[in-house]
Amino acid sequence: MPTFDASALDYAIIAIYFVTVLGVGFLARSLIKTDLDFFLSGRSLPAWITGLAFIAANLGALEILGMAANGAQYGVATVHFYWIGAIPAMVFLGLVMMPFYYGSKVRSVPEWLRRRYGREAHLFNALSFAVATVLIGGVNLFALGLVLSLMLGWSINTAILLSAAIVLTYITLGGLTSAIYNEVIQFFVIVGALGALVTVALIDVGGFSGLADQVKQSPLKEAGLHAWEGMGIGGDNPIGADWVATVFGLGFVLSFGYWTTNFAEVQRALSAKDLNAAQRTPLIGAFPKLFIPLLVVIPGLVALVTVKGFGTGSADIQQYNNAIPALMAEYLPSGMLGLAITALIASFMAGVAANVSAFNTVVTYDLYQDYIRGDASERHYIWFGRIFTVVGIVISIGTAFIAKGYENIMNYVQLLFSYFNAPLFATFVIGLFWKRATRWGGVAGLVAGTLGAFLTHLLYSKGTISFGSDLAADFWGAGVAFGADAIVTVVVSLFTQPRRIEDLQGLVWGMAEVDPDADLKRPWWQRPVVLAVIILALAVILNIIFI
Amino acid sequence: MIQTLLDIRRIIAGLLGLYGVILVVAGIVGSSESKNKAAGVNINLWAGIVLLLIAAFFLVWALTRPLSEELDVAEAEGSATAGADRTTERERPETAPPEEPR
Numbered sequence: 001m002p003t004f005d006a007s008a009l010d011y012a013i014i015a016i017y018f019v020t021v022l023g024v025g026f027l028a029r030s031l032i033k034t035d036l037d038f039f040l041s042g043r044s045l046p047a048w049i050t051g052l053a054f055i056a057a058n059l060g061a062l063e064i065l066g067m068a069a070n071g072a073q074y075g076v077a078t079v080h081f082y083w084i085g086a087i088p089a090m091v092f093l094g095l096v097m098m099p100f101y102y103g104s105k106v107r108s109v110p111e112w113l114r115r116r117y118g119r120e121a122h123l124f125n126a127l128s129f130a131v132a133t134v135l136i137g138g139v140n141l142f143a144l145g146l147v148l149s150l151m152l153g154w155s156i157n158t159a160i161l162l163s164a165a166i167v168l169t170y171i172t173l174g175g176l177t178s179a180i181y182n183e184v185i186q187f188f189v190i191v192g193a194l195g196a197l198v199t200v201a202l203i204d205v206g207g208f209s210g211l212a213d214q215v216k217q218s219p220l221k222e223a224g225l226h227a228w229e230g231m232g233i234g235g236d237n238p239i240g241a242d243w244v245a246t247v248f249g250l251g252f253v254l255s256f257g258y259w260t261t262n263f264a265e266v267q268r269a270l271s272a273k274d275l276n277a278a279q280r281t282p283l284i285g286a287f288p289k290l291f292i293p294l295l296v297v298i299p300g301l302v303a304l305v306t307v308k309g310f311g312t313g314s315a316d317i318q319q320y321n322n323a324i325p326a327l328m329a330e331y332l333p334s335g336m337l338g339l340a341i342t343a344l345i346a347s348f349m350a351g352v353a354a355n356v357s358a359f360n361t362v363v364t365y366d367l368y369q370d371y372i373r374g375d376a377s378e379r380h381y382i383w384f385g386r387i388f389t390v391v392g393i394v395i396s397i398g399t400a401f402i403a404k405g406y407e408n409i410m411n412y413v414q415l416l417f418s419y420f421n422a423p424l425f426a427t428f429v430i431g432l433f434w435k436r437a438t439r440w441g442g443v444a445g446l447v448a449g450t451l452g453a454f455l456t457h458l459l460y461s462k463g464t465i466s467f468g469s470d471l472a473a474d475f476w477g478a479g480v481a482f483g484a485d486a487i488v489t490v491v492v493s494l495f496t497q498p499r500r501i502e503d504l505q506g507l508v509w510g511m512a513e514v515d516p517d518a519d520l521k522r523p524w525w526q527r528p529v530v531l532a533v534i535i536l537a538l539a540v541i542l543n544i545i546f547i
Numbered sequence: 548m549i550q551t552l553l554d555i556r557r558i559i560a561g562l563l564g565l566y567g568v569i570l571v572v573a574g575i576v577g578s579s580e581s582k583n584k585a586a587g588v589n590i591n592l593w594a595g596i597v598l599l600l601i602a603a604f605f606l607v608w609a610l611t612r613p614l615s616e617e618l619d620v621a622e623a624e625g626s627a628t629a630g631a632d633r634t635t636e637r638e639r640p641e642t643a644p645p646e647e648p649r
């Protein structure tokens with residue numbers, strides 16, 4: 001990664017940002033009266049705020065740097081992560097799942113599991129979520145330290161500790177409100193800075209047609225310009241996965257698992273002021289998500305055609321992960337450079353903050369309140385949540401140093417998702433749509449799914465089975481986890497006692513505690529179904545354009 | 548007071564506005580090298596102008612629909628769809644231990 005000669009002006013822009021996020025933390029502190037204020041912003045936020053926070057929580061720098069790397073390595077096919085992957089899952093979350101999450105008034109994703117299945121599945125999930133969250137928080141923290149040390153020449157430890165201290169301060173003070181407000185601010189800084197960078201890069205290579213001509217001459221060739229070329233069974237395409245692996249593994253299991261059961265995301269929607277706003281949270285987030293590929297794939301492709309030896313050489317600047325920093329060093333003058341560095345820092349902090357605010361909520365509500373002390377005062381739970389914000393950050397700093405040991409950070413993260421999210425999604429859909437699923441079916445399925453992902457990864461890394469690429473291996477690992485979880489859940493359920501039907505009120509399909517006609521009184525732009533149709537139509541059109 | 552200060556629209560307007568002013572000034576007084584670095588585009592100037600426009604949008608929104616008014620509208624909407632999906636219940640939904648499946 002290139003070291004920038006950041007000027008005093010650039011540092012001033014970074015400093016202004018730090019002061020702003022800390023200021024928001026101090027202001028938000030005065031709003032906290034109850035534990036629900038601290039952990040779920042008092043369920044009071046309008047949909048546009050939770051929607052932008054929803055997408056910003058996902059717009060961590062791993063996502064930005066990683067997807068730009070994918071853009072350079074796989075070309076336009078990277079859009080599958082968005083238009084096949086994220087978009088249908090976000091629509092499903094808003095339309096189908098939110099009435100059960102928000103309508104049943106659960107405060108976390110594990111809490112839904114507890115009420116649907118029972119304590120065993122709940123405890124397994126709450127613990128594994130807490131572990132996964134600090135691991136991923138640590139990855140974000142480490143990557144942030146790495147980027148700061150490479151770009152600004154700071155020591156990696158200083159960078160990790162400084163950014164951890166800032167996130168720690170504003171979450172401890174303001175809870176989820178300051179996390180969400182800062183995510184909205186981050187969204188605008190990130191999109192603004194990347195938008196400027198993409199515009200300049202495109203002008204330099206001669207616009208879209210100039211870029212397309214040069215990509216045809218690059219190692220990606222013509223295939224780099226198409227999303228669906230060579231996606232047939234046994235076909236050859238840059239990703240190395242056919243349409244079955246892409247649609248089922250990436251689109252269905254990995255993405256639905258990530259978006260619908262990851263509490264770091266769902267928490268943003270639970271903080272909305274009413275069910276309608278909660279349903280619109282992922283839908284409003286889906287609109288920017290449709291166009292984020294423009295901001296990440298184009299820099300990847302421009303880096304591929306303008307940086308000599310990109311992706312093949314061994315210099316820092318030639319690494320796929322450094323596509324965006326390489327372009328920043330190339331194009332941005334002092335001033336704009338400061339804003340772009342701020343955007344990268346902001347996006348890393350968004351990732352860490354989302355994880356930490358989800359971690360403190362699950363530990364407080366799902367572990368402490370449910371299993372250790374259920375009768376304490378609200379002040380006590382707020383206090384406990386603050387303590388565990390600190391604990392979460394400290395553990396994340398520790399896991400940041402574990403992440404240091406992994407060569408490819410993005411693979412490490414995908415691996416974590418295939419372990420934790422893919423099986424969980426199977427348990428969720430079955431629990432949601434099949435009233436017969438039982439307490440023991442739930443926990444046995446979760447354990448089997450996690451083991452399935454583990455075995456697939458083990459056999460793949462030992463070379464016993466092989467896939468087209470690491471990415472394809474992740475898709476299939478997720479598929480195996482999902483399948484194992486689903487089969488075991490169903491089989492065990494058939495042999496065990498079903499739950500009483502009155503215990504499932506508000507938790508399963510057909511028993512939602514919502515008024516189905518409530519949305520009809522609203523104008524069209526506030527109706528989730530209308531928004532969903534527009535989003536899906538746009539996704540289809542975009543797929544056709546880039547076929 | 549705190550509510551008004553914490554109106555996220557004002558915070559966005561303030562931060563992006565400040566960044567906009569800084570970039571526009573840098574775009575005007577900067578060296579010719581910095582004006583041409585970005586493929587000949589004075590990116591500081593143009594990005595600064597765009598940021599100022601976004602900041603202006605949020606400021607106008609915050610001033611024409613102040614928070615107190617937004618809250619009134621929310622209340623009105625709430626009573627219109629009362630019992631449908633709006634909840635005013637702010638206390639913990641349940642503190643009792645979970646019901647055990649039988």
